[in-house]
Amino acid sequence: MIELxxxxxxxxxxxxxxxxxxxxxxxxxxxxQFVVIVGANGAGKSTLMKVIVGEVKPTFGVCxxxxxxxxxxxxxxxxxxxxxxxxxxxxPNLSIEENLMLARKKGFRGLTFGRVDTRALELxxxxxxxxxxxxxxxxxxxxxxxxxxxxxxxxxxSNPKLLLLDEHTASLDPxxxxxIMELTDRINKTLGTTILMITHDMNIAEQYGDTVIxxxxxxxxxxIDKSKQKVQASQLKSMIKSRLTATT
Amino acid sequence: xxxxxxxxVVALLLVSVLSFGAVRIGITQIVDHPAxxxxxxxxxxxxxxxxxxxxxxxxxxRQNAQGSVQNAAAIARKFASEKVDIVVAxxxxxxxxxxxxxxxxxxxxxxVTDPVGAGLIKQMGRNDSNVVGVSDMVPVSTHLRxxxxxxxxxxxxxxxxxxxxxxxxxxxxxxxxxxxSLGLTIVDMTGTNASEMVAAVNSVGPDVDVxxxxxxxxxxxxxxxxxxxxxxxxxxxxxxxxxxxxQGGLIGFGxxxxxxxxxxxxxxVEILKGKxxxxxxxxxxxxxxxxxxxxxxxxxxLNVSIPQEIINRANIVVQNGQEVKR
Amino acid sequence: MIAILEQGLLLALAAMGVYISFRIVDLPDLTPDxxxxxGAAVVAALLRSGHxxxxxxxxxxxxxxxxxxxxxxxxxxxxxxxxxASIMVMTGLYSVAIxxxxxxxLPIPRFSTEKVLxxxxxxxxxxxxxxxxxSVSFQYEKEGVRAAIVPFNNRADGHDLFxxxxxxxxxxxxxxxxxxxxxxxxxxxxxRNRFAVKVLGVNPNFFALMGLTVANFLxxxxxxxxxxxxxxxxxxxxxxxxxxxxASVILGEIIFGxxxxxxGLLFPVVGAVVYQILLSLAMKYGYRIGFKPSDxxxxxxxxxxxxxxxxxxxxxxxxx
Numbered sequence: 060m061i062e063l064x065x066x067x068x069x070x071x072x073x074x075x076x077x078x079x080x081x082x083x084x085x086x087x088x089x090x091x092q093f094v095v096i097v098g099a100n101g102a103g104k105s106t107l108m109k110v111i112v113g114e115v116k117p118t119f120g121v122c123x124x125x126x127x128x129x130x131x132x133x134x135x136x137x138x139x140x141x142x143x144x145x146x147x148x149x150x151p152n153l154s155i156e157e158n159l160m161l162a163r164k165k166g167f168r169g170l171t172f173g174r175v176d177t178r179a180l181e182l183x184x185x186x187x188x189x190x191x192x193x194x195x196x197x198x199x200x201x202x203x204x205x206x207x208x209x210x211x212x213x214x215x216x217s218n219p220k221l222l223l224l225d226e227h228t229a230s231l232d233p234x235x236x237x238x239i240m241e242l243t244d245r246i247n248k249t250l251g252t253t254i255l256m257i258t259h260d261m262n263i264a265e266q267y268g269d270t271v272i273x274x275x276x277x278x279x280x281x282x283i284d285k286s287k288q289k290v291q292a293s294q295l296k297s298m299i300k301s302r303l304t305a306t307t
Numbered sequence: 308x309x310x311x312x313x314x315x316v317v318a319l320l321l322v323s324v325l326s327f328g329a330v331r332i333g334i335t336q337i338v339d340h341p342a343x344x345x346x347x348x349x350x351x352x353x354x355x356x357x358x359x360x361x362x363x364x365x366x367x368x369r370q371n372a373q374g375s376v377q378n379a380a381a382i383a384r385k386f387a388s389e390k391v392d393i394v395v396a397x398x399x400x401x402x403x404x405x406x407x408x409x410x411x412x413x414x415x416x417x418x419v420t421d422p423v424g425a426g427l428i429k430q431m432g433r434n435d436s437n438v439v440g441v442s443d444m445v446p447v448s449t450h451l452r453x454x455x456x457x458x459x460x461x462x463x464x465x466x467x468x469x470x471x472x473x474x475x476x477x478x479x480x481x482x483x484x485x486x487x488s489l490g491l492t493i494v495d496m497t498g499t500n501a502s503e504m505v506a507a508v509n510s511v512g513p514d515v516d517v518x519x520x521x522x523x524x525x526x527x528x529x530x531x532x533x534x535x536x537x538x539x540x541x542x543x544x545x546x547x548x549x550x551x552x553x554q555g556g557l558i559g560f561g562x563x564x565x566x567x568x569x570x571x572x573x574x575x576v577e578i579l580k581g582k583x584x585x586x587x588x589x590x591x592x593x594x595x596x597x598x599x600x601x602x603x604x605x606x607x608x609l610n611v612s613i614p615q616e617i618i619n620r621a622n623i624v625v626q627n628g629q630e631v632k633r
Numbered sequence: 634m635i636a637i638l639e640q641g642l643l644l645a646l647a648a649m650g651v652y653i654s655f656r657i658v659d660l661p662d663l664t665p666d667x668x669x670x671x672g673a674a675v676v677a678a679l680l681r682s683g684h685x686x687x688x689x690x691x692x693x694x695x696x697x698x699x700x701x702x703x704x705x706x707x708x709x710x711x712x713x714x715x716x717x718a719s720i721m722v723m724t725g726l727y728s729v730a731i732x733x734x735x736x737x738x739l740p741i742p743r744f745s746t747e748k749v750l751x752x753x754x755x756x757x758x759x760x761x762x763x764x765x766x767x768s769v770s771f772q773y774e775k776e777g778v779r780a781a782i783v784p785f786n787n788r789a790d791g792h793d794l795f796x797x798x799x800x801x802x803x804x805x806x807x808x809x810x811x812x813x814x815x816x817x818x819x820x821x822x823x824x825r826n827r828f829a830v831k832v833l834g835v836n837p838n839f840f841a842l843m844g845l846t847v848a849n850f851l852x853x854x855x856x857x858x859x860x861x862x863x864x865x866x867x868x869x870x871x872x873x874x875x876x877x878x879x880a881s882v883i884l885g886e887i888i889f890g891x892x893x894x895x896x897g898l899l900f901p902v903v904g905a906v907v908y909q910i911l912l913s914l915a916m917k918y919g920y921r922i923g924f925k926p927s928d929x930x931x932x933x934x935x936x937x938x939x940x941x942x943x944x945x946x947x948x949x950x951x952x953x
Contacts, residue, residue, distance in 0.1 A: 132831060135831060135832050135833065135834045136834045139832055140832055146826070147826065147828050147829065148829065148832075149826070149829065150821075150822035150825060150826050150829055151825050151826065152821060152822070152824065152825045153818065153821060153822050157818050157822075158822075160815065160818065161815065161818060161819055161822060161833060162833065165833055165834030165835075166833075166834045166835060167835060167839075168814075168815035168816040168818075168819055168835075169814070169815060169816060170811070170814045170815075170816055170817075171814060171815055172813060172814055172815070173814075173815045173818075214832070217833075375869070376738065376865075376867045376869060376870075377867075377869065377870065380863055381916065384636060385916065385917075387636070387789070388636055388789075403740055403864070403865060404863075404865075406864075407743075407787060407863060407864035407865070408787050408863075408864075410787065410788065411788075421749055423746045423747060423748075423749050423777065424746070424749045424775060424778075425740065426740045426742045426743065426744075426746065426778065428746075429744055429745070429746050429747060430746065430747040431755070436744075444751075444752050445752060446751075446752040446753055446756075446759045447751060447752065448751065448753055449752075449753065449759045449761065449762070449765065452765040453761065453765060455765075456764075456765050469737075470736055470737055471736070471737035471738050471867070471868070473738075473740070476736065477749070477775070480773075480775070481751050481773050484751075484773045485751075485773070499737060560761070591752065591755060591756060593756070594756055594757075594758070594759045594760055595760075597759060597760055599760075599761065614764075616764050617761070617764060620760070620761060620764065
């Protein structure tokens, strides 16, 4: 599904501001996997996401999605992303109904009058956040957790092969975080969507996903297959900490 | 105390009773300049000469569009919606605006160079419409002949005008048609406002021998600046309007606009007496109203020699800083 | 009163256009100052050459929409802010309009006229004739103009009002319908969140192009109808159009408060009519306190600024 071969990203190459964000990264994500990426700030997680999305072109190496090198933002034809800011994932001035209606498919629209997908409604209901009660409510009036849930449902409504999550629970309260993560897990298990998730929260990394990738200083320093090895949050924390001290 | 307030009440009643029968005349002009103001004065004189008292028999609402076509249209709409009985429109853009929205009352135009070309009336003379008036179309070919006579070596004549004024466009086209047979070339000097006109004088002025100004309202309103610019370049200005010439022109050969006003006022008087506009004739000002103006002081300063027989024919000269009427 | 309504509804069309660009797609666009006169210029030129008024108006609006399209194209292609791109386009349109009319203004003839002759041809000799040299061997003759067929009769008897109102109602209805469709809904969504449009697999630039094109179509339509109504097209007609339309939109928003139905399309319409009423009241009674028609622009601008400032104090959400 996702294939990064020897990807290196250098910002401002050749100048005094030169910064190596990714060093020689190899990554293989297979279809249906739920991969969690952790690391300290500046470890290169966001750059990795940008490379996958197509926003940043690797200075060396290649990134392929489903066998193809995708040009800028073409990834959204077959993939979705949910970011940290709940307002970015939804159309705040449209109703829940209209949001869902638009998310039904990817690509151009016509002059038709759309309907809401029943499956999307089901998914929404399963969040137990009360969103299905008033579909005509404006999305801007929802709470952060509700917005993010809506964003998640919208993201998968069109059956994308890939779901990218960039710290999507970071700005939510613990209760909403729990609900959103349950939803995320359900999406992976029932829809079979490939998920690549960046998180700061080690507890989440421990609880969810089938693979954990630890990044440090632009490199992947650990790949843990949960089916083969148990992972603990404290373990991850110390991994990151130790590397930090090692490099300084 | 009581007597005073009683007197006031009676006076008020009197005025309202008197103005009850009074005719309201709306007069609109595009911009404020001496020629147009002279027209207004002429109209007033004609009315008074016919026995109509201003303020009692006739109430005048005078409006000025301050150079904006939009304002002229707004004024026309204002007259249309109010109880104005007769509308007098001085200059082409004001007249165009009035003719458009006022179809049920007499519209008398004045100082419009080309009323047919501006779409005010179908033809000169009688028209079956509510529009009638006096045209101040000038003898362009005569002006060019005048230029050729005074400046025998002149080849290029610059016409300074605002291409947004239909009257000026017509005169310029007439000049262009007449010029070749006199061995002259017409050069456009255009500007839509005072500063653009001065810029035109400064940029094109050096390339021409004489500057000719027709009845352009924009030029008339900015004549001080234009005259100064032309003087700096030592280029003589020949104008088709006396009031324009007064503010910096060497020679002016045009109508006495007060007379134009009087002619217009006479038409208004006829309407007040009961005639319909369709019974009156739209006409040009006769050549007897043409006046010749020469600024002898400027002539000396520009080092130009005007033939004595032409100077003898001048009706108004400026000599030693004084204006002398002959 | 009828005349005020007529002018108010004519303005309403342009205000709807500005509402689309400023509020719905959230792209500040100054193109209308120029596209308004393009609409007026094209319709005047076409009517004078004998075209029917319906097709002339439609073509004029189309030409104006092209201006909006160009602004959006420049903005998206060269990554220039829409405001800046629109200023450049609007400036250029001034020259374009003069080219179209071949003059800074063009009257729309109500009746056919006869030939025009020169003074000497009509009157004969002038006083200086005997002492002037040279003779002019030409006959100046300018062809008369042909009457243009225009639907307005300018009699304030309700006939013109009906035609204008029909335009507003039909256009308003079509817009409302459009905004209900998937494409229209996404256009509305684009106005608040371009990123989400991208995530749905659509290039957001498409909506910038569509939004400005439709907005300026409406403005050009307004300009074309207004010039037919006034009987002339003048290159200075469009000056300050955007500010006046914004004032109308804001007036409408104030009147309706937070109640938003029909996607807010009624704001510009009602606001435009109210604006015209206020304008005519100001002119009528303003004369008594020394007002001039030329003061209106300053007052309108002051009004817009003060409302924006007042809103800023109230809530921080609203931008412009």
